[in-house]
Amino acid sequence: MVSSQENDPKKGYNHLKNEKSPYLIQHADNPVDWYPWGDEAFKKAEKEDKPIFLSIGYSTCHWCHVMAHESFEDPEVAELINEVFVPVKVDREERPDVDRIYMDVCQIMTGTGGWPLTIIMTPDKKPFFAGTYFPKESRYGSTGLKDLILNVEEIWKENRKDVLNSGEQVFRVLKDVSSTPRGGEIEAKILEKTYDTLSKTFDYEYGGFGDFQKFPTPHNLMFLLRYWKRTGNKNAVHMVEKTLDSMYMGGIYDHLGFGFHRYSVDPGWVVPHFEKMLYDQALISMVYIEAFQATGNEEYKRIAEQIFKYVFRNMKSPEGGFYSAEDADTEGVEGKFYLWTKKEIFDALDPDEAELICKIFNVKEAGNFEDETIGEETGANILYLKSSIGELAEGLGISRRELEDKLETSRMKLFQNRETRVHPQKDDKILADWNGLMITALAKAAQAFDDPKYSKAAEDAANFILDKMCKEGRLFHRYRDNEAAIPGNLDDHTFMIWGLLELYEAVFNVKYLKKALKLNKILIEHFWDEKDGGFYFTANDSEHVLLWEKQTYDGALPSGNSVGIFNLIKLARITEDPELERRSIDLERAFSTQIRRAPIVHTHFLEAIDFKVGPSYEVVIVGDPEADDTKKMIQSIRSHFIPNKVFLLKDENVPDISEIAESLKYKEPIKGNATAYICTEGSCKSPSTDVRKVLNLLDY
Template structure:
């Protein structure tokens, strides 16, 4: 929601707590609270046991709007800080650094309350078992909510008077959570039917689809890339049927409406986190790296399928934003930009969206230029305001602005098509595009002078993986070598800063230091399942875009390490975290594809790709076992696992190997590769057989040695189960072969 409300406790003495030694931007934001915060770790756990105190656990992230609100209202309040310090051991966790801790306690909060979210507030016994939890609490009691101060005093009193009862309840809750969290096979289960799962997933998406504005809910609306990828794959398998046409229409319409909406930043590019309304108009203004990476790939795919340059332009727009605003000079990508910022340099309080919104008066002042050739006396501002829905008194409904932060302001949204705006002012299309581009450029220059939102310069392996995939896939599809090069730089960054060569393990995070160097955590955080899965996916995507086999080699190495660290040999599928951390009460398996796909969903396709590149059949078996472990959920409510439903189809259809025999620098090879990248074929892998018999692919796939160039030309084969089609040497023949 575009909401706010600020406390007035930021003045007074400056405190410093243990978080000052941390690297996380979120933890550092709280390093001067009058709360005796501890990071997650043994020092805090031992203090709680020694003093027999409850633990208050607060989990959030640095660009979380309501985390800022609760800090201003409660954690900067000296009286509340005193209550916390006297009665609890207080622990702060950055959910992006420690998704394992966040997931355990969010599972508890969601199971025992009406929902979840951040900030997450949980009270634990000294042995880390939760017994009370919630999200944001206002500082004082209100008409409908108990205040944070009251909650703290009540819980402290209960611990003093009914300690044994609380301990017993926490044991019962933990037992229930263990049962609820169990995902695995019960006997000799098989992967579910592809037809049944995809058919039901498609129907469930149809039922929730918004015919007018696209998307799959009324509000809030998130850019759910997993749904769109599923619909593209469904269309690919059913393109001659009405259902296939419907799937494509739903995906493309949703992508167009998102790009027209205020969730899309029309001035400084990129996409905000979600829309608070049905029309994609008023966003929650933070920008997340994981959205940019996935959406760049989805929009590129939409161009690949439709040929509509509109989608290619949106892809370029996203990647421009990331290259300019979320890229570290080392090659890595930053995590997020905040929603809140100061309206002016003199402002004492931040407001959500202040960096992004405009008054009509401002736009008239900035765009006064008269337009030549228009009968009525119209200015650049008139055209711009008409096209982007700007109103004199602001275009944000009060229903979406309960704290009046956006009163009188405009969130830009494409209100009319270029054709309609051109007709309204008697302009040619080319002239209109030039005028709008000139206007956007001028507004961008002005916006750059405003106080910027906070930038979370934490660099996460998983999210960098998603962004590498975005650059690599977009570069391959759009034929932009500079995008592939940026993906290569980022992959080299991962190898240099987030990979331990001695152990073969990934690290979770690193940070931009004060001198702009890259720094590691105070205590390095080991990579989680999602770090391995998204990085492996990125390396496969990067290989297909660059055809450098070193990326394949690293991907396969990481896949072996993932199997070693996370695989559940009894119940199948992968745990989200490694074994051996005594502070974690549960080892969980994510069972939902959300704004990020779940790691188990993506790893099914990774395993199938790895098997295609190595001939290692054990990985195909593992992929089937994951699908079997999630079969009940896939058969009943596949709409919560659309990425896994898509992977289930790939498992049953068997991936095809497109083998190009040729010189990577040769024009004839490039023509064949351009054909491959121009056709949407979801269940395939691409490989280049360059004749190097000592190379990675030849060592793992002996059948490649039997494939030769025909008449000395670059030659393509379509192979399945080590049997290959007749060779083709022209791009036209290959494109025909790839069409289903």
């Protein structure tokens, strides 16, 4: 325990100095006497009769940096905060349980949310004020942080009863909002309703959904691919292709170093917020992989592989896990690392190369965008395309291949030049849930592209998580500096199970199936709501934050319950276990009422409903994995877009696969040849050694 004298913010550090989170460490030398979330802070607040000033953010958040520089590094503001409050700092990525609860509070109280998240609450964690970013001084009708602190101080002293009543009211509303009335099973017609809503909100000019800021929302696109597969509706796949093409052409894509930025502030995908998140790379690459399988467009494969090239170069730890994020800001300026003046491009390239790059990527002498968060007309340019490479080549009167070769030569020169700049800060903590998503993406790539380097990377990450982030059989959320800490939440378990199931299908190593089943057993034991069904976000033996929450909303990431129902359905089909099937139905009923009310924000959950409604397939190949006929049959299935399937390999030399499901014991190769056993819609077809017949049975 560090003494209170040692934790003196006036001496340059506070109670965050021994934390592992890069975000908390960023604030360890603030004059604000920050505490990490924990009993010490709450006991101090109770003893000193002070409210809690809770500030939640993350290391790559631009406005978190702005508020820190303006206020938390300012001695005058810090003195006010320390006098009136017990200040607590939380990394939302380390403690998503805390963040989720108080983000819900902010949205209830203000109608909006975001980071930095500012909550003022009683010592028993009940909030009575919420907001996001506050400037230091009041301006333009907006309350500044200094005035806010003084107002709260007065209210806390003079109107304590009103404050406590307000906290109780917010708590009651939060409980009501968090309740999940059960309903019946979800009908197939909801898939049509969801497609209709997506088609009405789709931006047919630029792709994506909505007409202001643009987020990739990969689960919407994956839903549309499945809807197209189900119905043959060409507009569904058009919406996917239009969005993926526009995203790639826009400034949201890093055309030099690859990978996607978080989102764009404009409808045309041009001006991004420049942070790069691991989960975005994982989820977006999944869509490009599935679009490649569905359409055969090699461009989508190339983009997915570029994303992985970025991830391997910038986000992969030596131990095999993947880091969390890279910052939007460099040297206090958002996007500085990624922006170019025309002069910088001419200094880095030969004149002919520079002219071509400026033409292709819309580089202007005065800059090609204005954004008050980055700076007005500094001559800065975002590299983006107005047309596809094929159209640009046609306009230049050269072949696409020739243009691609020219661009690649210049790209490498610009990339090497950019590498000499000050790099954005990397958040190098390793999170189990986000790694589960990246394992899933890599395993999908290994199957679709028939490339073992992706399955190797997925195995390295999975083995790292299972070896280093599991203690006494339990999964932990965060790893940094050789320490696994913070008990795993719902997303950690469901995302890792998803990754392990995809990894099994990529390498057919039964140990990953067994690990998935073990994690699922822990999930049911510690997260399942025995009364109403569904999974809580935190385990029954974890810290109680304010209330137990169950969520299905698919936001930037799919919800743990959305992934959880998919896992339950797949594991039930794999193991032939009716108990898992029953739980998947209970989970569906637990949330069906709210999903019917707003299907558009539950598209990943509805992918599971699409799987359940069918047609879906249980595919078992019996054969030697090293034999040519087995390899041919496996790859012929993998090369097609068949999302609603479970896929097993029975190798006669690996008997433990038969422990997974009883019927596997009785599946044998026909005349020593690779043989496919396919079941669908509750009936099993005749086994076949003919690849063409197998694909016909799978609707290809």
